[in-house]
Amino acid sequence: MKILLAPFRNTTGMARWLLVSGLALVALFVVMAVFAPWLAPYGFAQNSVDGVKFEKLVPPGPGHPFGTNDLFYDVLSRVIWGSQTALVVVLLSVVLSALIGVPLGLLSGYVGGRTDRVLVLIMDALYAFPSLLLAIVFGFLLKSVLPSGVVAAALSLTVIYIPQYFRVVRNTAVSAREATYVEAARALGASNSTIMRRYLFSNVIQSVPVIGTLNAADAISTLAALGFLGLGIQPQEAAEWGFDLSRAMDDAASGIWWTGLFPGIAIVLLVTGLTLVGEGLNETVNPTLRKRRFSAVVLPPAAVPSGSATGSTTGAEGAAS
Amino acid sequence: MSRGSLPRYILARIGLMIPMMLVLLTLVFLLLRVAPGDPITAAVGGKLDPVVIEARRESLGLNRPLIVQYLEYLWQVARFDFGQTISDNRPIIEIIRDNGGATLTLTIGAFLIALGIGIPLGLVAGRARDSVRDVVIRLFGVVTYAAPIFFVGLMMQMFVARPLGFPTSGIANPRTQFTVATKPITHILLIDAALQGNTQALGDILLHHVLPCLTLGLLICGVFIRLVRVNLLQTLQADYVEAARARGIHESRVVRKHAFRNALVPVVTVIGLQAAMLLGGAVLTEKTFNWPGLGTQLVHYISARDYIGVQGLVTFFAVIVVMISLVVDVINALIDPRVRYS
Numbered sequence: 001m002k003i004l005l006a007p008f009r010n011t012t013g014m015a016r017w018l019l020v021s022g023l024a025l026v027a028l029f030v031v032m033a034v035f036a037p038w039l040a041p042y043g044f045a046q047n048s049v050d051g052v053k054f055e056k057l058v059p060p061g062p063g064h065p066f067g068t069n070d071l072f073y074d075v076l077s078r079v080i081w082g083s084q085t086a087l088v089v090v091l092l093s094v095v096l097s098a099l100i101g102v103p104l105g106l107l108s109g110y111v112g113g114r115t116d117r118v119l120v121l122i123m124d125a126l127y128a129f130p131s132l133l134l135a136i137v138f139g140f141l142l143k144s145v146l147p148s149g150v151v152a153a154a155l156s157l158t159v160i161y162i163p164q165y166f167r168v169v170r171n172t173a174v175s176a177r178e179a180t181y182v183e184a185a186r187a188l189g190a191s192n193s194t195i196m197r198r199y200l201f202s203n204v205i206q207s208v209p210v211i212g213t214l215n216a217a218d219a220i221s222t223l224a225a226l227g228f229l230g231l232g233i234q235p236q237e238a239a240e241w242g243f244d245l246s247r248a249m250d251d252a253a254s255g256i257w258w259t260g261l262f263p264g265i266a267i268v269l270l271v272t273g274l275t276l277v278g279e280g281l282n283e284t285v286n287p288t289l290r291k292r293r294f295s296a297v298v299l300p301p302a303a304v305p306s307g308s309a310t311g312s313t314t315g316a317e318g319a320a321s
Numbered sequence: 322m323s324r325g326s327l328p329r330y331i332l333a334r335i336g337l338m339i340p341m342m343l344v345l346l347t348l349v350f351l352l353l354r355v356a357p358g359d360p361i362t363a364a365v366g367g368k369l370d371p372v373v374i375e376a377r378r379e380s381l382g383l384n385r386p387l388i389v390q391y392l393e394y395l396w397q398v399a400r401f402d403f404g405q406t407i408s409d410n411r412p413i414i415e416i417i418r419d420n421g422g423a424t425l426t427l428t429i430g431a432f433l434i435a436l437g438i439g440i441p442l443g444l445v446a447g448r449a450r451d452s453v454r455d456v457v458i459r460l461f462g463v464v465t466y467a468a469p470i471f472f473v474g475l476m477m478q479m480f481v482a483r484p485l486g487f488p489t490s491g492i493a494n495p496r497t498q499f500t501v502a503t504k505p506i507t508h509i510l511l512i513d514a515a516l517q518g519n520t521q522a523l524g525d526i527l528l529h530h531v532l533p534c535l536t537l538g539l540l541i542c543g544v545f546i547r548l549v550r551v552n553l554l555q556t557l558q559a560d561y562v563e564a565a566r567a568r569g570i571h572e573s574r575v576v577r578k579h580a581f582r583n584a585l586v587p588v589v590t591v592i593g594l595q596a597a598m599l600l601g602g603a604v605l606t607e608k609t610f611n612w613p614g615l616g617t618q619l620v621h622y623i624s625a626r627d628y629i630g631v632q633g634l635v636t637f638f639a640v641i642v643v644m645i646s647l648v649v650d651v652i653n654a655l656i657d658p659r660v661r662y663s
Contacts, residue, residue: 137352
């Protein structure tokens with residue numbers, strides 16, 4: 001509990017405010033995802049009610065608060081169900097990539113030698129390559145192999161995040177390997193696997209939540225991008241914001257705004273929320289960014305020549321002392 | 322060559338580049354040539370007689386052992402030959418020549434916009450930490466990064482382009498395209514128009530660049546804001562900055578003369594990674610704005626299920642990414658001599 005509250009205790013003012021609003025945004029989407037069956041007025045691929053077909057491209061109004069799209073679907077329902085798809089895919093891919101990346105990084109960093117060099121080379125190559133292109137290639141390949149678009153999308157995303165965990169965990173493991181407490185453990189006769197599990201793991205695991213949250217934010221955009229390019233999830237399988245946006249591109253020319261605006265806003269809000277949480281965690285975990293409450297040395301403005309106390313970065317040209 | 326000399330560093334860096342390139346090429350080859358089975362059937366299967374398909378497989382050398390194909394692929398890439406598409410028999414290098422220019426001017430324009438917005442905002446935010454200004458700028462950075470390119474593009478098309486009359490599709494009007502592209506000099510439309518002294522065409526092409534470059538630039542600028550801000554915060558906590566403060570130097574001069582430049586050094590480092598992100602973003606921007614670049618071509622060959630076309634273009638992207646990271650590292654070593662010793 002103490003660890004969970006650390007981000008709050010370590011932040012003040014605006015930083016805390018950003019973190020809290022990030023959490024609130026994420027919570028909103030989690031609620032929407034979990035309670036989608038009750039919250040959404042219709043199913044995600046439902047185009048009629050009681051045998052009466054919806055009208056196509058109805059503007060927002062009674063019955064359809066966000067209107068309907070060109071596939072006769074209710075836009076509000078697609079937005080709500082879309083949060084479920086997004087969170088399921090992203091959770092799946094983030095957990096999978098951490099499950100693969102963390103042990104691999106630990107092993108590579110601790111064992112060292114040739115294994116380490118080969119793994120680092122592969123992971124660096126994957127990391128250097130544009131992640132969206134990598135996801136596109138995997139999405140392109142997996143789409144024809146796997147029957148489930150959700151699983152194919154999750155796996156395409158998993159591949160691009162493995163190197164991130166690997167790099168961070170490996171680097172921490174390399175430096176921790178030489179630390180005195182590890183040496184002490186080795187002197188006590190601890191086996192390699194014990195050292196990795198009991199000593200290194202808890203040390204490297206700290207940075208994982210930060211990477212995970214920021215990856216989740218990135219994964220939401222990448223999933224939408226795959227959907228936009230037609231490599232994602234089919235509309236009958238699940239509601240996916242990126243796909244809906246790709247359909248909306250054609251509507252925009254004729255002045256139809258509601259089919260694109262609402263799924264787009266959903267993506268922006270969820271990614272923003274996750275990014276704010278990730279950054280908030282990062283600032284508390286990373287000591288170089290932490291703002292100390294008492295130790296900061298800031299000279300009072302009175303101690304410097306007058307005429308330059310504006311504090312702006314550009315407006316103090318005459319401040320040369 | 323002594324330790325820490327620039328030529329030595331560049332040579333060492335090229336030495337590191339080769340295995341990385343090999344890993345990437347092997348990955349692309351394995352993924353696109355081995356996994357899906359038969360590229361010919363995937364692209365034209367069902368439309369052609371099996372006998373014809375077999376003949377085409379043979380003529381393309383796809384029936385030979387994989388290792389032979391792999392070595393030939395590497396040898397081809399080394400000569401900058403990326404193969405020929407299956408669906409329309411176009412040499413990939415021709416696609417790169419005809420469409421690469423549009424991607425190049427799009428990404429460079431976007432990059433300049435991102436730097437122009439990102440660095441000043443990042444400096445202001447890092448300077449006034451946790452003030453309202455900082456929070457607003459950070460939120461701007463987070464939201465521009467969070468907003469998908471195609472959504473920003475869509476909003477630009479609906480709320481900026483229509484009222485202000487900006488073009489939303491393509492790189493030039495059909496007429497401009499025709500007059501400039503029929504006499505290609507560099508195959509980069511913007512430069513060709515300038516070289517031909519066709520100011521009207523140049524204006525038209527620049528006008529077409531505005532919204533796509535802005536859309537892509539906004540995505541990247543968030544990264545620069547965040548980076549510059551964090552680097553400035555870290556630099557401002559460094560001992561030498563503290564020492565400068567202790568000498569009684571005014572805070573704004575400390576920031577300007579002591580912290581700024583050092584806070585910008587890591588920006589150069591990540592430009593390489595940004596280039597990768599820019600390429601990915603370019604694919605989406607091009608699809609959104611009907612931009613005749615390599616991303617549009619990639620999407621086209623993906624929907625045509627043309628494995629060789631996809632492989633050729635992805636290979637080219639891999640080569641470009643590795644090259645850019647090499648150039649960025651060399652620039653970095655020029656700026657910061659410490660890099661050469663690491």
